Amino acid sequence: MASQIKVPATYMRGGTSKGVFFRLDELPKAAQVAGEARDKLLMRIIGSPDPYGKQIDGMGGATSSTSKTVIVSKSDRADHDVDYLFGQVSIDKPFVDWSGNCGNLSAAIGPFAIHAGLIPESRIPENGILEVRVWQVNISKTIVVHVPIVNGMVQETGDFELDGVTFPAAEIQVDFMDPADGESSMFPTGNLVDDLIVPDVGTLNVTMINAGIPTIFVDAAAIGYQGTELQEDINNDIKALAMFEKIRAHGALKMGLIQDLEEAKTRQHTPKVAFVAKPKTYQSSSGKTVLDSDVDVLVRALSMGKLHHAMMGTAAVSIAAAACVPGTLVNLAAGGGEKESVTFGHPSGTLKVGAKASATEESGWKVEKAVMSRSARVLMEGWVRVPDETIETC
Template sequence: MSNVPQIRIPATYMRGGTSKGVFFRLEDLPEGAQTPGPIRDSLLMRVIGSPDPYQKQIDGLGNGTSSTSKTVIVSRSERPDHDVDYLFGQVGIDRAFVDWSGNCGNLTTAVGAFAISAGLVAADTLEQNSVAAVRIWQANIGKTIIARVPMTDGQVQETGDFELDGVAFPAAKIALEFLDPAGDEGAIFPTGNPVDELDVPGLGKFRVTMITAGIPTIFVEADAVGYTGTELQDAINNDPQALAMFESIRGHGALQMGLVETLAEAENRQHTPKIAFVAGPSDYVAASGKRITIDDVDLLVRGLSMGKLHHAMPGTVAVAIGAAHAIPGTIVNTAAGGGNQTSVRFGHPSGTLRVGAEARESNGEWVVEKAIMSRSARVLMEGWVRVPGK
């Protein structure tokens, strides 16, 4: 067996929201991986430890879940009024692919902090003790996000007392503003309707809201798929029939949204669209043992990511929840009691989360101007990641 030295690449391992990922400066990647293509994809898969038929990613930095099989590339932005460009790659676990079709809202939380610490934000724009507003160009979806990062003595403040359900320890709060979070063409509802009837062969017809705010997402009523909205991960992820049902609804929804042309294409596009089921408020016990009461939430939402129920909520789906809640008549708005609201607190498997959104109707179409939520981020390890050379 040949002895090929490993390649050493500067990298930072970070938690952002309820996800973890490996962060790179674009300029630090090997030359062949600085542009999109198979060389970049192959490198990132090897960093994470994919594809792994055991689904554990033991020989890489992934942890065998969609929330931890993630990569981020950040560079200085040449766009006016932006500090950095941010590109997100969702790495498959047991299959060889990197999905570039959408953003990761959770890891977005860490992008501003990483950019400052990595010297990608002009120093003369930062104050010693303040909140730095880092303007991020999200390259996957072509949208602007503002991360408000706390600073102390000229450094990113990571520790604090902000608690985030789904994360065991408190940290400093980072506020995110997703500006104009609708799809590329500005249409928040790809079909033009806040509610559609989705016909899924073998399963029946479902009332759904299909929305493109944050990330393309399909919302379905919990009782229509046989659930209450109080479920935790094992209730879904240990049930192959349930996972197959949700994947079938997701695939047919992707077709109706115009995101794919065939079901086979949807199968290989796991990151988008997401699918989530919603219900009205109810008491339940979160994964941590924390008791959530009916008075703590406006509605319940359970979201799936990469074919499995998420342990908390993908950040981009939280944006979609906020946008859908702000528009009367959607599945989400109706589950929360209807009306015009600018913020919502929803229950997820790990606890609760509040997200706000500003929506208005213009010329018969709904426009979401921005969505707002708070998360936290922290550097876990920094230095070099090593991958076998070729």
Template sequence: MTPELTQSSERKSSGHKPHKHQIKVPATYMRGGTSKGVFFSLTDLPLAAQQAGAARDALLLRVIGSPDPYGKQTDGMGGATSSTSKTVILSKSTQDNHDVDYLFGQVAIDKAFVDWSGNCGNLSAAVGAFSIHAGLVDASRIPENGIAVIRIWQANISKTIIAHVPITNGEVQETGDFELDGVTFAAAEIGVDFIDPADKPKPGEPGMFPTGNLVDEISLPVGVFNQGADVRKVRATMICAGIPTIFVNAEDIGYQGDELQEAINGDAKALEMFESLRAIGAVQMGLIGHVDEAQSRQHTPKIAFVSPAMDYISSSGTQVASSDIDLNVRALSMGKLHHAMMGTAAVAIGTAAAVPGTLVNLAANSGSSSSSIMPREAVNFGHPSGTLKVGAEAEQVNDQWTVTKASMSRSARILMEGWVRIPDES
């Protein structure tokens, strides 16, 4: 061995210090709808992480690989997008007439932050399947062949979700011919019902429209817009159904409504404008007290823009015809335009479309006169990856609108199962 190599070896050896081993935690990596996440059974987590708090957040951040100033989550399970930086914790339900309790954590990519303020509608489809795989559902509720109806308590928002999971020979059926735009391969269809996704209105309270109005105005600071510098006020429908969402018209903010991710996500000024809309709208909705608080509530509310149906080419290169859809919708999640559509935002879209006079309803009925605008029991909307149909059952209670159920179809599949490993310091 040369002297140089000997010296190098000695230098490395002298700097070595003992470190704790990594710990391994049972986990399952699943796709649900157009999202992916790491799923845990509550009792498989280390004791300190079985309770809400700093220890749990630290563990999930390390699992996903956040915070990552490079924005890649290379040293974790995250996929460097809001759709793939997600975690789910499940346990046998503590609620009557429910099978499983579902807790969702949206993990920030570049910040040490886990947002527990909302649900993930896409991963809700995977919750039912995982619950069966993990033995959290009583065997008597699972048919040998047919559909298992899994009653899910969404613990973040205290709502019920029903997942209709196909079963073949006593096991979850994952393969099939159901195609979901935004997902490359076909799989088995899972129906998902969101029960009472909006709070029931009470006398004197605004219900699912937190401002009490179907359409409001958001006043933006001067200079926020990329174009149309004379525009200061933006019409908005603000709704709490599925997930708190702010809808604006595409044309009011200088867009057409057929944009794909690259048109928005590479434009820092556009992202600043959308975040301003979201933060100011969140204050008007009563979700936060000051715009500065929006940074610590990145998951909610969502911000989306709508337009009448138009032809466009999806991100996969597929032609979407205006005759096949009712309207176009684009939504942002965690500060970026989503590649498809969040499941909870789809609930908000279906719900808003069901209420005459909202911006979503007006866009869906753009070919009708104002006097003939009617509720929409279902809409098929265009998003960057293709189309999605969502239905909603809405009704008026004490002269206020509420929704009793919203439904859509998704699919889910286990990608990997075993253990995730993280340094014991977490």
């Protein structure tokens, strides 16, 4: 019978997500380069593909927020400390989606880099904030993670509360620098609002934006929602999920992210679909009352085919960018006009994000950076084990 191999790994929470983190040079040789061996290894570690949808025989938690992998290495790029590669592992299908970033786990990259010895000790202050400059490989962007240090060590505990995370922790500011797609306009069609024709759904007004992560924003009322929905209102409705996937696929085609609709099946991580509404009072998933006066706008977003329990960090960047551009659906739902920050309501509570947008002749709009606060913590470190045939068959 096949034996198992041990792979050094760290299990971390970052924001409202969890993932298995690796140093690139500690992966098996065959998995140190992109390809089948790496994908097979990560899927087996997470426990995918799993037709039962539970990932019982792996490290995944059977949600898009917990079926994640991260590979970190020292960076050869000027003014960057580490390179960060994110892999979103499909739960029930045999693929790893490398098309985008995870904004929540971005907050954990700085702490992991320090724990893993990827930051020179001479850089680490006795007390203060260490700025870890991260090159996000998937989207070719810079992220600056502000890691609190106490007595020369990463400060993980604290009193910062993040809706969607049960326990408080130390606050980590994350700056997403120039988050728009560097190869094209922040609004890929050149419009702040487009008509999107979706068969069996209708013609929808949408804002399609490439900032943080490609996202399609829809008005909640146009698809029969209030913007106060929780996970069970969407994820138990097969027809609703099919509708959102149609919107996502046709939006991806219009954004130029895919060449044909069939391609959307293997590109589940991007784009995201979100629906927005003006503020209303609602009960969050924890039972806490969110007052209409607490938020500027309501946003619900889907990730990997299901409504997210809180908000993806990269989608929060998209929300910030879209809210700060007058005339987008997000901006209009938030009251319109010029903005530099917005507090939005999501299923678990609220989140404040900041961004400053400016009009440019070259690309229409530009965001210098988007800023948000998250937290991160090491949950477990050591080794994960996988059958050695996982690598041998490659």
